[in-house]
Amino acid sequence: MLKHYFRIALRHLRRQQIITVINILGLAIGMACCMLIVLFVRNEYGFDNFHPDGKNIYRVTNSFTKAGETDYGGNTQWPVGPYLKNEVSDIKESVRMMNAGTALYTFQDKQYVDPLAYADAGFFTLFNFPLVKGNAKTALQEPYTMVVTEKIAKKYFGNDDPIGKILKVDNQFDCRITAVSKDLPLNTDIGGDIILSYSTFEQLVKKDGGSMEQWYNFNDNTTFVQLPEGVSLIKMESQLLAFTDRHVKAIASSLGEVFGLHLQPLANIHLHPQGDKNKQDNTHLLYIYIAIAIFIIMIACFNFMNLITARADERAVEVGVRKVMGSERRQLIVQFMSEAVLLTTISFVLAIFLALLFMPWFNKITGKEFQLFTLSNLPFLGYLFTMSVVVGLLSGSYPALYLSGFLPVAVLKGGFNTSGSRVWIRKALVIAQFSIAIILIVATIVVYSQLRFWQNKYLGFDKDRLVNINIASESARKNIKVIKEDLLRLPGVQNVTVSNTAMGRYVGAVNPVVKDGDSEDKSIVTSVIIGDFDLLKTLDIKLTKGRDFSTGFATDSNNAFIVNESMVKAMNLHDPIGQRIKWLPGFTERKGEIIGVAKDFNYSNLTIPVSPAIYIVRKEGFSVMSIRLAKGGDLTKQVAAVEKVWKKYVPDYPLTYSFVADDLAHQYINQDRLASLFGTFSMLAIIIACMGLFGLSILIARQRTKEIGIRKVLGASTANITRLLSQDFMQLVLISLLVAVPISWFLMNTWLQDFAYRIHVEWWMFVFAGVMAMIISLFTISFQSVRAALTNPVKSLRTE
Numbered sequence: 022m023l024k025h026y027f028r029i030a031l032r033h034l035r036r037q038q039i040i041t042v043i044n045i046l047g048l049a050i051g052m053a054c055c056m057l058i059v060l061f062v063r064n065e066y067g068f069d070n071f072h073p074d075g076k077n078i079y080r081v082t083n084s085f086t087k088a089g090e091t092d093y094g095g096n097t098q099w100p101v102g103p104y105l106k107n108e109v110s111d112i113k114e115s116v117r118m119m120n121a122g123t124a125l126y127t128f129q130d131k132q133y134v135d136p137l138a139y140a141d142a143g144f145f146t147l148f149n150f151p152l153v154k155g156n157a158k159t160a161l162q163e164p165y166t167m168v169v170t171e172k173i174a175k176k177y178f179g180n181d182d183p184i185g186k187i188l189k190v191d192n193q194f195d196c197r198i199t200a201v202s203k204d205l206p207l208n209t210d211i212g213g214d215i216i217l218s219y220s221t222f223e224q225l226v227k228k229d230g231g232s233m234e235q236w237y238n239f240n241d242n243t244t245f246v247q248l249p250e251g252v253s254l255i256k257m258e259s260q261l262l263a264f265t266d267r268h269v270k271a272i273a274s275s276l277g278e279v280f281g282l283h284l285q286p287l288a289n290i291h292l293h294p295q296g297d298k299n300k301q302d303n304t305h306l307l308y309i310y311i312a313i314a315i316f317i318i319m320i321a322c323f324n325f326m327n328l329i330t331a332r333a334d335e336r337a338v339e340v341g342v343r344k345v346m347g348s349e350r351r352q353l354i355v356q357f358m359s360e361a362v363l364l365t366t367i368s369f370v371l372a373i374f375l376a377l378l379f380m381p382w383f384n385k386i387t388g389k390e391f392q393l394f395t396l397s398n399l400p401f402l403g404y405l406f407t408m409s410v411v412v413g414l415l416s417g418s419y420p421a422l423y424l425s426g427f428l429p430v431a432v433l434k435g436g437f438n439t440s441g442s443r444v445w446i447r448k449a450l451v452i453a454q455f456s457i458a459i460i461l462i463v464a465t466i467v468v469y470s471q472l473r474f475w476q477n478k479y480l481g482f483d484k485d486r487l488v489n490i491n492i493a494s495e496s497a498r499k500n501i502k503v504i505k506e507d508l509l510r511l512p513g514v515q516n517v518t519v520s521n522t523a524m525g526r527y528v529g530a531v532n533p534v535v536k537d538g539d540s541e542d543k544s545i546v547t548s549v550i551i552g553d554f555d556l557l558k559t560l561d562i563k564l565t566k567g568r569d570f571s572t573g574f575a576t577d578s579n580n581a582f583i584v585n586e587s588m589v590k591a592m593n594l595h596d597p598i599g600q601r602i603k604w605l606p607g608f609t610e611r612k613g614e615i616i617g618v619a620k621d622f623n624y625s626n627l628t629i630p631v632s633p634a635i636y637i638v639r640k641e642g643f644s645v646m647s648i649r650l651a652k653g654g655d656l657t658k659q660v661a662a663v664e665k666v667w668k669k670y671v672p673d674y675p676l677t678y679s680f681v682a683d684d685l686a687h688q689y690i691n692q693d694r695l696a697s698l699f700g701t702f703s704m705l706a707i708i709i710a711c712m713g714l715f716g717l718s719i720l721i722a723r724q725r726t727k728e729i730g731i732r733k734v735l736g737a738s739t740a741n742i743t744r745l746l747s748q749d750f751m752q753l754v755l756i757s758l759l760v761a762v763p764i765s766w767f768l769m770n771t772w773l774q775d776f777a778y779r780i781h782v783e784w785w786m787f788v789f790a791g792v793m794a795m796i797i798s799l800f801t802i803s804f805q806s807v808r809a810a811l812t813n814p815v816k817s818l819r820t821e
Contacts, residue, residue, distance in 0.1 A: 043716040044328050045368045047709045048412070051321020052372035052405060054702055057383045058314035059401060060391045062307050068208045068291035072149045074247065079284040081105070081244040081261075082296035086279040087546070093299040095290070096239040097282070102141065104268065105246060109260050114247040116141045116148075117219055118211070119240060125494070125674050126215070127189040128177055134677055135173065137190070138213035139222040145202070147247055150212055154184055155200020161218040168200040170214045191493060192673050196221065207390060210291050211245075236269050246284070257284055276533050276605070277542025305775065306691055313702050316457045320706050322412050323450040324713035325368075329361055358414060365413035369406050386697050388690075448753055451717070454710040455757035455794060456764070461703035462790040463765035467782060468696040471773065474627075474780050475689055481622025481631075482524070483561035486650040487681040488660070489523045490667075492643060494674035497667075501643065507666045508648060513659035516649040518559035520552035523645045525684030528624055530606065534635060536592060537601035537612055544605060545591045548624075548634040551642045557583070557619065559649050567598045567617030570638050578638045580613035586621045588633035604635065613637070623778075626688035630777040647681075707794065711801040714750060747802045754798045758791040765790075 072078060081101060085092045102117040117140065124137035144150075145157035145168070152160065153171060160168050167188070174183040186198045196217060205212050223233055248257065261282040273280040285297050292303045376393055384390055392398075492498060505517045521529025529551060533544035550556070554570045554577070565586065570577045582602060589597050597615045604611045621631040650659045660678070667676045686693075732741075766782055773779040 040328060040716050043712045044325055044364055045371060047712045048321045048325045048365060048368035049371035049375055050705055050709055051318045052369060052409065053375035054317040054705060055314045056372065056376040056405065057379065058310050061387055062310050064208055064389060065291065065307055068210060069287050071206065075287050077248050077250060078287040079246050079248065080287065080290055081246060082283045082285050084281040084283060087277055093296040095295050096242055097244040098236050098239055099233050099242055100236065102244040105264065108264060111248060111252050111257060112246045113249055114143050114147055116143045116245045117242060118144065119222065119242040123677065124191050127192065128186065132675060133177060134675060135215055136213055138216050139219045140216045141219045147245065148211060151203050152200045153203055160200035161216065164218060164220040164224045165194060165196050166199045167196045167215060167217045168202055169198055170202050170204045172204050173214045174201050192495065237272050254284060275541050276544050306695065309695065313698065316461060317702055317706055320454045320457050320709050323454050324709055325412060326415060327447055327450045327713055328716045362410055362413035365409040369409045386694055451753045452757045452760065454713060455754050456760040458706040458710045459758055459761035459790050459794050460765040461699065461706050462793060463786055464769060465699040465703045466786045466789060467769040468692065468699050470780050472689060472692055472696055478627060478778065481562065481620050484681045484685060486652060487524060488648045488650060489679050489681060490646040490648065491677045492646050494671055496673055497671045500670040504666060504670050508663060511662050513651050513654045513662055514648055515651045516555060516559035517646065518553055518555040519643040519646050520550060520556055521642055521644050522550045522624060524560065524624055524647060525681040529644065533605040535603050537603050545633055547588060548632050550634060550636050551639050552636065554638055556636060559647055562622055563620045564617050565620055569617060581616045582613045583617040583619055583636040584615055585619050585634045587631045588635060589618055591633045626685060627778040628776050707797055711797055714798055715801045743803060747799065750802045751799060754795055758794065762787050
């Protein structure tokens with residue numbers, strides 16, 4: 022019997038080839054999109070979920086409260102880790118890890134520039150980063166020892182055993198490799214390809230005359246703690262409060278701040294990089310991706326169900342004949358259901374092939390390396406297949422249950438009516454399809470407009486042809502003056518400056534600043550940019566009041582400040598020029614006079630507002646050289662000339678540089694990814710919707726064959742008939758636009774609220790989306806409408 026049903030189903034599907042292809046392809050595209058998006062979302066939610074005791078591992082985060090406002094961060098002071106383990110009984114283990122940028126690694130005559138990180142000895146026992154060589158307990162125990170990944174070992178030493186090999190780090194000290202770990206998994210925010218023992222960092226600090234007992238120095242230091250099973254987090258919060266009261270309260274109170282430590286579950290770090298309570302929350306992006314997946318699969322399912330039910334109207338006579346020939350209702354139900362499930366099963370198989378086909382493109386956009394056929398993905402594929410079967414059963418339920426219940430005599434006499442509630446359901450599904458498609462089009466326009474706004478908005482400084490060069494090398498620091506002089510002699514170099522700030526990435530220091538004479542509890546946390554006399558000129562930062570730094574004033578290099586407009590507002594300085602302020606870097610206060618006010622500028626990106634900032638001139642403390650290349654020149658040749666000068670004075674450290682414009686563009690990688698996905702999936706949504714519209718127009722034209730023939734015999738023109746067949750569909754698209762406008766306006770305004778600098782959702786965006794949907798749908802419908810209108814009326818009437 023099943024074989025019989027299968028043969029009838031295939032015969033019917035072959036007879037309706039165009040409709041069958043539209044049905045299968047539309048649902049397959051929807052399921053393929055859903056597969057790709059779910060892979061991405063599951064990956065984002067699955068970061069660092071592979072650690073055996075991960076549910077008991079927490080990151081220690083911080084909070085600063087001042088004047089009723091609280092800021093949160095993911096870093097902690099250097100001493101927090103060991104002190105917590107010694108003083109809080111419920112903490113089983115604490116491990117510090119600090120990312121220290123990049124470093125130069127030298128082995129024999131080969132040099133490599135790679136990231137540098139430090140970690141405590143318990144790192145490889147707390148986290149699940151397996152070692153292929155070495156002892157996890159002792160690998161990072163001693164000073165000047167390191168662990169590298171297999172990738173780094175292969176890169177540096179080929180097939181030789183790396184254990185015991187000595188690498189010189191930044192041409193300053195030697196470090197011995199004690200272990201080799203497996204390459205880091207893609208779904209982790211912890212670890213590094215090269216990890217030095219934290220005791221190495223402690224030795225370097227002591228060597229430079231510093232102290233590890235700095236309770237207000239954070240750097241990029243992270244502390245992780247392991248708690249016993251079932252420990253009360255409320256109890257832990259009270260213990261952390263007592264801990265901060267002992268060690269940090271006095272310092273924080275002197276600055277008018279309330280400092281706190283908190284615990285963040287390991288699984289939350291990826292989506293909340295600055296702590297669970299910080300505004301920087303990446304979960305809303307995942308909600309958007311999930312919404313896109315739901316929208317796409319809904320359009321595909323609506324499309325499938327619409328065409329199945331529309332085709333069922335044509336099969337009323339078939340039902341009547343089969344019932345006269347003795348078919349039972351149960352047999353008809355199984356027949357219709359099996360046809361629909363067969364279609365969805367074929368769609369599911371095709372969706373897998375489409376997902377595999379587009380996987381390289383999707384990996385490139387997302388920066389991931391997804392695989393579809395993994396053990397972890399099997400349940401998801403099973404759910405999707407189940408959903409496809411359910412869609413088949415639901416869409417097949419109308420012809421199966423409704424048509425099979427008709428009396429054959431009524432159907433064969435022409436008593437079957439295709440109007441009524443079934444038509445309204447069909448229209449509602451079309452409206453839902455195009456509403457979702459228009460929402461996605463509007464979202465694409467808004468996201469691209471926001472990106473273009475960020476890319477084109479003036480940041481307060483000129484980012485074009487501005488290059489950041491890392492001057493971490495000791496030889497570079499010693500020769501910085503002559504390097505700068507030689508660079509300025511190059512025809513392709515316009516200006517050169519040195520500072521502690523990498524424009525487009527980070528600002529070098531953040532310290533309190535207060536009016537001279539005021540108590541420290543009135544201080545303002547301020548970005549401190551240390552540079553030379555050419556800083557503002559090179560960056561092209563304009564002054565609104567006062568003057569720039571000048572070598573003609575002896576005091577400018579010691580006790581002069583330039584503040585930005587945000588600093589003037591934050592400190593309520595009505596007449597800032599000449600006023601004296603105190604800068605509090607650590608425990609040493611430094612007083613100075615404001616000589617100028619600079620326009621606000623965004624050193625990083627436009628998702629966050631401009632913070633108060635001061636500029637000071639010093640002879641040291643520089644980590645970055647910024648070069649303004651001359652306009653109109655060949656960038657490749659200009660950079661090559663700069664590199665030649667660099668090698669002349671810094672032969673032991675390769676030139677590492679980046680263009681500020683590229684660094685800024687990298688800041689918007691999440692939004693850029695979102696724009697690409699929105700653009701692609703909105704296009705697919707409108708394609709799927711129009712495929713359904715095309716299929717419906719074919720079926721409607723068939724149902725109205727006699728009407729078309731009579732109208733042509735009575736003198737109706739091709740244009741009249743085309744308009745007649747198209748107007749109903751165009752009305753549905755217009756209603757879809759009216760439904761989509763308020764929804765898309767609300768959704769996109771909500772998304773834009775996360776950004777300090779944003780566009781406004783304007784009327785033309787909705788008009789553009791609506792016109793685009795109308796034109797595409799009109800073209801789709803008109804093709805079939807014109808074809809039906811051109812049919813010979815004699816042939817049309819003979820169909821009856």
